[in-house]
Amino acid sequence: xxxxxxxxxxxxxxxxxxxxxxxxxxxxxxxxxxxxxxxxxxxxxxxxxxxxxxxxxxxxxxxxxxxxxxxxxxxxxxxxxxxxxxxxxxxxxxxxxxxxxxxxxxxxxxxxxxxxxxxxxxxxxxxxxxxxxxxxxxxxxxxxxxxxxxxxxxxxxxxxxxxxxxxxxxxxxxxxxxxxxxxxxxxxxxxxxxxxxxxxxxxxxxxxxxxxxxxxxxxxxxxxxxxxxxxxxxxxxxxxxxxxxxxxxxxxxxxxxxxxxxxxxxxxx
Numbered sequence: 001x002x003x004x005x006x007x008x009x010x011x012x013x014x015x016x017x018x019x020x021x022x023x024x025x026x027x028x029x030x031x032x033x034x035x036x037x038x039x040x041x042x043x044x045x046x047x048x049x050x051x052x053x054x055x056x057x058x059x060x061x062x063x064x065x066x067x068x069x070x071x072x073x074x075x076x077x078x079x080x081x082x083x084x085x086x087x088x089x090x091x092x093x094x095x096x097x098x099x100x101x102x103x104x105x106x107x108x109x110x111x112x113x114x115x116x117x118x119x120x121x122x123x124x125x126x127x128x129x130x131x132x133x134x135x136x137x138x139x140x141x142x143x144x145x146x147x148x149x150x151x152x153x154x155x156x157x158x159x160x161x162x163x164x165x166x167x168x169x170x171x172x173x174x175x176x177x178x179x180x181x182x183x184x185x186x187x188x189x190x191x192x193x194x195x196x197x198x199x200x201x202x203x204x205x206x207x208x209x210x211x212x213x214x215x216x217x218x219x220x221x222x223x224x225x226x227x228x229x230x231x232x233x234x235x236x237x238x239x240x241x242x243x244x245x246x247x248x249x250x251x252x253x254x255x256x257x258x259x260x261x262x263x264x265x266x267x268x269x
Contacts, residue, residue: 040197072194
């Protein structure tokens with residue numbers, strides 16, 4: 001192992017797992033994961049990836065911390081209200097694990113900058129809270145052949161799927177086109193139980209770790225659906241759609257566009 005004594009102690013509970021060991025921990029330390037959104041999904045996801053020793057984390061968010069974020073966005077605290085989320089997250093993650101590198105991007109993702117940002121990362125986490133970003137991330141990852149995890153939460157419900165481009169179903173196989181304005185309420189409009197976001201964010205972190213290690217079964221071709229009131233999980237098989245506009249046999253989406261006009265809202269995270 002190329003781990004120092006401090007790292008062996010820090011990650012000891014993972015290293016003793018036969019599926020990880022020293023070599024697996026070295027893989028984690030060498031890996032690069034980009035997390036889009038440091039909110040309800042991205043916060044727990046980033047926190048546990050940092051704790052697991054994923055060596056480089058990219059954090060994308062253009063927003064500042066608001067008081068109403070704090071029921072679920074655990075990277076931030078009351079003293080951080082008004083501070084850029086990526087700065088707040090950077091500080092919290094470095095306190096947790098000084099071993100790792102944090103790349104903060106205080107920007108709004110667009111069709112013009114997303115390719116440059118995701119280029120150097122091994123796995124992408126979509127923790128966004130709006131349809132323009134979800135479609136942009138999906139299209140970019142498929143076109144760039146970047147594996148990624150999608151999750152969404154609302155009220156007491158959540159869903160997650162892992163996309164391996166050209167191999168498994170993508171987000172557009174499920175939802176070919178963005179919904180019309182106001183067809184789907186946002187968390188601001190409908191509410192969200194903070195723990196639901198935490199559960200789905202940790203599922204995304206687990207998928208990223210499994211991908212890096214090459215262990216277990218990913219949620220590829222399977223939509224995991226969670227309901228907190230029933231405390232139920234179910235998996236829905238999602239076959240790759242050969243007519244999908246972006247990953248199908250004859251794609252019609254071959255370049256990136258910004259979807260704000262389609263969805264009738266501003267792009268936020």
